[in-house]
Amino acid sequence: MNTFLKSIKTIYVYHWIIWLVLIAFKLIMDYSVFGQLALMMNMKIFLFSILFFYLNYKIFLPYLIKQNPRKISIIVISFIVVYVGLMIFFMPHFPQHPQGRLPFPPKDFPRPDRMMRFRNGPDFHDIFFKIGLFSIVFSTLIFFVDKWMENQKMIKALEFERQSSELKILREQINPHFFFNALNSIYSLSITQSNDTPRVILILSDIMRYVLNDKNGQKNNLNDEIINIKKYIEIQSIRFNKFNNINYQFLGNFGHYKIEPLLLLTFVENAFKYADFSKGPLDIKVLLKDDILDFNIKNFYEKKPSEKTDNNKLGIKNTKMKLDLLYPEKYQLDINDNGSEYEINLKLTLDSQ
Numbered sequence: 001m002n003t004f005l006k007s008i009k010t011i012y013v014y015h016w017i018i019w020l021v022l023i024a025f026k027l028i029m030d031y032s033v034f035g036q037l038a039l040m041m042n043m044k045i046f047l048f049s050i051l052f053f054y055l056n057y058k059i060f061l062p063y064l065i066k067q068n069p070r071k072i073s074i075i076v077i078s079f080i081v082v083y084v085g086l087m088i089f090f091m092p093h094f095p096q097h098p099q100g101r102l103p104f105p106p107k108d109f110p111r112p113d114r115m116m117r118f119r120n121g122p123d124f125h126d127i128f129f130k131i132g133l134f135s136i137v138f139s140t141l142i143f144f145v146d147k148w149m150e151n152q153k154m155i156k157a158l159e160f161e162r163q164s165s166e167l168k169i170l171r172e173q174i175n176p177h178f179f180f181n182a183l184n185s186i187y188s189l190s191i192t193q194s195n196d197t198p199r200v201i202l203i204l205s206d207i208m209r210y211v212l213n214d215k216n217g218q219k220n221n222l223n224d225e226i227i228n229i230k231k232y233i234e235i236q237s238i239r240f241n242k243f244n245n246i247n248y249q250f251l252g253n254f255g256h257y258k259i260e261p262l263l264l265l266t267f268v269e270n271a272f273k274y275a276d277f278s279k280g281p282l283d284i285k286v287l288l289k290d291d292i293l294d295f296n297i298k299n300f301y302e303k304k305p306s307e308k309t310d311n312n313k314l315g316i317k318n319t320k321m322k323l324d325l326l327y328p329e330k331y332q333l334d335i336n337d338n339g340s341e342y343e344i345n346l347k348l349t350l351d352s353q
Helices: 002-009 013-034 039-065 069-089 124-191 197-211 222-239 263-274 306-311 314-326
Strands: 246-251 257-259 282-289 292-300 331-337 341-349
Touching: 013 039, 039 069, 039 124, 124 197, 124 222, 197 222, 222 246, 222 257, 222 263, 222 282, 263 282, 263 292, 263 314, 263 341, 314 331
Parallel strands: 246 282
Antiparallel strands: 282 292, 292 341, 331 341
16 A cells, blocks of 8 residues: 555656646637537546556556567557558548538637537547547657656666765775774884874774764764864874974864765875975865865875875775765865875865754
8 A cells, every 4th residue: 555655656646747737728728619618528538548548558568568679560560550440440431511611711710609519428439549549649658758767766776876885895995094004103103112102092092983983874073073183183293293394274163064984084194194294394274164165285295106106095096986976066176296295175065964
């Protein structure tokens, strides 16, 4: 029962709208031109129309499209030949008017006194070769429109499933990539036997807890993401404290928006990974205004062999793919590389909570 009601609310709802429009149009035309509604006759016409329509729509056409092309051609040609033959055989003969003249001149149309009165209802020829032909053509058109709509829904569902699978793979790739870079930072501190190593491990444990907090693929609160980024920056600031040239600025009311987890952090960790602080500072600026997040990060780096650099940029590549999947036509990503300075500027339209 629920399935039947659901089908009425979806694909068949516009069928009823079309039928109501056709019925209303026919009644209005009958009353406007002939001065009568002829309700009983019109009821017979539309009952036969609906009968032929759904016999063709629900039985004949579904059977036809399951056949091979050769059999379809044979069935269609045979049907047309038989239908036209019967139509000619049962065609009524009307008396000829003198000299081929019409019952009334066109200029007199539609004078009420010249109008023929309606008959009680459609005869056999009207039912099968006028109403029937209209219903068959009309139902065939609607049938293929509906099939096209179903195919479009199926394509969208498959595309969504594909994108969901790709996104899941990307998320699973990013977490190990992030932890690998973070552990490298702790390793660097441990070599120098830094007193800050315990604190860095504690901060990293907070970040790991946040990253591993699975929300079934849902987006995170932007303010939580910013806090997580600040913790990561703190780890790197301890690691590179001798340079003292890490600049960051976060402006905006982040608590009312949500964002894909680790989307911005990927850019940040990539910048720290390749940054050469002896050549210049690393600058991070995040500005949120009017639902637009403006994220900018730039750093100096030492030129490395292209093959090695490409192998180490998995995070950036994955992030671009995530932006395409999650924010289509809602982002602008510009990456500038002049050989010594690398800059990323991302403008992203966010959803509010």
